Amino acid sequence: MRRYFARKLLIYALTFVAAVTVNWMIPRFMPGDPVAAMVARARVSQPEAAEAMRSYYNNLFGFDEPLWQQYLHFWGALLQGDFGISIFVFPTPVGDVLLDALPYTLGLMIPSVLLSWFVGNWIGALSARRKVLDNTVLPVGYLLTAMPYMWIAVILAWAFGANAGWFPISGGYSLDITPGWSTAFVLDALHHWVLPFLSLFLVALGGWAIGMRNMIIYELESDYSSYLAALGAPQRLIRRYAFRNAVLPQVTGLALQLGVLVAGALVTEIVFAYPGLGSLILASIQNQDFFLLQGAFLFIVIGVLIANFLIDIVYVVVDPRTRTGMAGGTS
Amino acid sequence: MSTLPDPAPETAAAPAAPSAPAAKPGSEWLHYAVRNPKLIIGAVLVVILLAVGVVGPMLLDNDNPNEYVGPQAAAPDGTYWMGTTTFGQDVYAQFVHGLRATFLVGVVGGAIAAVIAMVVGFLAGYRGGLVDEILNMLTNIVLVLPALAVLLIINAYMGVRSVAVQGLFIGLTSWPWAARAIRAQTFSLRTREFVDLARLSGSGTWRIVFREIAPNMSSYLFMMFILLFGGSILIASSLDFIGLGPTEGVSLGLMLQSAQQWSALQLGMWWWFIPPGAGITAIVGALYVANVGLDEVFNPKLRES
Numbered sequence: 001m002r003r004y005f006a007r008k009l010l011i012y013a014l015t016f017v018a019a020v021t022v023n024w025m026i027p028r029f030m031p032g033d034p035v036a037a038m039v040a041r042a043r044v045s046q047p048e049a050a051e052a053m054r055s056y057y058n059n060l061f062g063f064d065e066p067l068w069q070q071y072l073h074f075w076g077a078l079l080q081g082d083f084g085i086s087i088f089v090f091p092t093p094v095g096d097v098l099l100d101a102l103p104y105t106l107g108l109m110i111p112s113v114l115l116s117w118f119v120g121n122w123i124g125a126l127s128a129r130r131k132v133l134d135n136t137v138l139p140v141g142y143l144l145t146a147m148p149y150m151w152i153a154v155i156l157a158w159a160f161g162a163n164a165g166w167f168p169i170s171g172g173y174s175l176d177i178t179p180g181w182s183t184a185f186v187l188d189a190l191h192h193w194v195l196p197f198l199s200l201f202l203v204a205l206g207g208w209a210i211g212m213r214n215m216i217i218y219e220l221e222s223d224y225s226s227y228l229a230a231l232g233a234p235q236r237l238i239r240r241y242a243f244r245n246a247v248l249p250q251v252t253g254l255a256l257q258l259g260v261l262v263a264g265a266l267v268t269e270i271v272f273a274y275p276g277l278g279s280l281i282l283a284s285i286q287n288q289d290f291f292l293l294q295g296a297f298l299f300i301v302i303g304v305l306i307a308n309f310l311i312d313i314v315y316v317v318v319d320p321r322t323r324t325g326m327a328g329g330t331s
Numbered sequence: 332m333s334t335l336p337d338p339a340p341e342t343a344a345a346p347a348a349p350s351a352p353a354a355k356p357g358s359e360w361l362h363y364a365v366r367n368p369k370l371i372i373g374a375v376l377v378v379i380l381l382a383v384g385v386v387g388p389m390l391l392d393n394d395n396p397n398e399y400v401g402p403q404a405a406a407p408d409g410t411y412w413m414g415t416t417t418f419g420q421d422v423y424a425q426f427v428h429g430l431r432a433t434f435l436v437g438v439v440g441g442a443i444a445a446v447i448a449m450v451v452g453f454l455a456g457y458r459g460g461l462v463d464e465i466l467n468m469l470t471n472i473v474l475v476l477p478a479l480a481v482l483l484i485i486n487a488y489m490g491v492r493s494v495a496v497q498g499l500f501i502g503l504t505s506w507p508w509a510a511r512a513i514r515a516q517t518f519s520l521r522t523r524e525f526v527d528l529a530r531l532s533g534s535g536t537w538r539i540v541f542r543e544i545a546p547n548m549s550s551y552l553f554m555m556f557i558l559l560f561g562g563s564i565l566i567a568s569s570l571d572f573i574g575l576g577p578t579e580g581v582s583l584g585l586m587l588q589s590a591q592q593w594s595a596l597q598l599g600m601w602w603w604f605i606p607p608g609a610g611i612t613a614i615v616g617a618l619y620v621a622n623v624g625l626d627e628v629f630n631p632k633l634r635e636s
Contacts, residue, residue: 011468015475022481026488146561146616148568150587151608158596169596256508259477266479267569271591285487285574293487300480308475
């Protein structure tokens with residue numbers, strides 16, 4: 001088990017290094033004169049913002065220093081939590097801007113990812129080898145997985161927001177309420193949360209249901225199931241054993257899907273103008289605020305790495321083989 | 332399914348392991364293919380959409396789908412089948428051009444990802460040892476990195492002008508799960524007798540891979556390409572929607588983006604945002620369903636009856 005975690009942590013550490021290196025390299029090696037191009041492209045109205053940008057980039061590139069030194073400086077700033085200054089909301093540090101947006105993204109993602117995983121697995125397990133249920137779950141599942149996240153979000157906003165008027169279709173809370181822990185604000189935020197949550201939940205649901213259905217069918221056809229059936233075990237018991245085996249690849253699948261789920265959350269936030277990382281990324285692209293974009297990139301990578309690690313721990317808990325140092329846990 | 336591949340990130344329906352080579356697999360597969368409703372429905376839908384994307388733009392009088400040709404914000408009617416945008420652009424013209432761009436990004440992204448996945452997967456699986464360790468580490472790193480986040484940075488700095496370049500970048504970031512699956516399959520094939528025989532007769536690595544190993548998992552490779560194809564389309568549409576799409580031309584994702592940007596939702600212009608999303612869903616959904624059908628055709632265990 002120690003070897004399993006050591007290997008995982010090594011991969012995550014290397015991934016983080018790779019992400020930071022990409023972040024450092026791309027502005028550095030992009031064609032043309034990066035500093036001039038970016039300052040010109042930014043079209044910042046405030047002169048101090050333009051000056052901050054120029055000096056930040058000159059500092060970042062540090063043309064008089066050798067490459068390895070520039071790279072080390074980049075890491076040094078990063079490890080002190082310095083992601084640069086945002087142009088879009090000048091002069092707030094990028095780290096602060098991102099930390100303000102983070103609760104909204106997490107509040108949207110964590111419930112929708114977990115709930116769709118549980119409900120999807122449950123539906124999939126129920127529908128396996130049950131003709132009537134299967135015939136509805138499969139087509140609906142494929143339809144849902146094939147939908148682009150932003151499209152289902154737009155449709156929900158159109159149907160339940162613009163047409164029915166049941167839910168607000170933009171923002172994380174009403175503009176006349178100041179964010180805080182008052183009952184009015186929490187209820188209002190929940191009201192705004194329903195539609196983005198629902199669209200994230202629905203798209204992911206189909207994939208989990210189909211995956212679980214296929215896995216259960218595979219397990220029900222395996223030797224141990226036939227053996228149990230031959231012994232006269234009740235169908236319920238056989239299904240329970242199948243479920244426990246089938247859930248393992250679904251846990252691994254959750255880790256593999258994280259990137260797709262994050263991408264889905266980002267575009268869903270953009271549809272609903274939800275004040276999370278997705279909307280910040282959109283704003284940073286529209287305002288050519290590259291520090292903010294790079295900071296958001298690192299935040300996402302760190303988030304995905306933490307989530308991966310948590311899933312690894314869950315895997316050790318649900319799969320006894322990893323604890324005894326046997327096979328399993330290949331992700 | 333003898334060895335279980337990892338579930339693909341784009342869909343949990345992972346293709347099955349390659350079946351043992353039959354006497355005449357081609358004719359047997361064909362026999363089951365024409366009798367598989369899932370494959371037929373999916374394939375027909377994909378072909379129809381492809382035909383619309385290829386032929387549709389040729390039948391239009393105007394080469395530029397973004398030109399302001401009609402009345403502003405008009406609902407669908409006889410002249411403008413899918414209505415017009417706030418600026419008087421013909422939504423139908425954008426849709427057929429967008430379908431073409433969507434297929435292009437799927438082919439380019441899927442093909443590049445498939446080639447990288449095959450090179451990495453075959454090499455790691457067949458060579459093993461240190462090569463495997465290094466390639467496996469690389470695969471795991473790219474697998475954990477969220478592809479869209481990397482593409483955000485790349486596209487924002489580089490700027491993407493054409494659909495093909497967008498497909499290239501997507502292909503470069505979306506190969507890892509496929510590489511891992513191929514590696515696992517190659518691992519199980521490389522100890523078979525016919526591979527040993529080829530090795531004894533002095534064939535080189537790539538000759539063995541392409542003459543002995545790849546043909547035995549061709550069905551698997553084909554299904555993997557379909558999943559990569561669909562995945563590329565979905566990633567491209569997300570990138571377009573965030574505003575990092577190709578700056579030239581039109582795609583289904585860009586249509587959704589401009590509909591969002593100009594508040595089609597609030598104005599109730601459903602004809603602006605329904606068709607592009609429906610187009611993406613139809614292509615990707617049809618590909619997935621056809622893939623399940625193919626799985627049943629290639630894998631005798633999954634066949635019904």
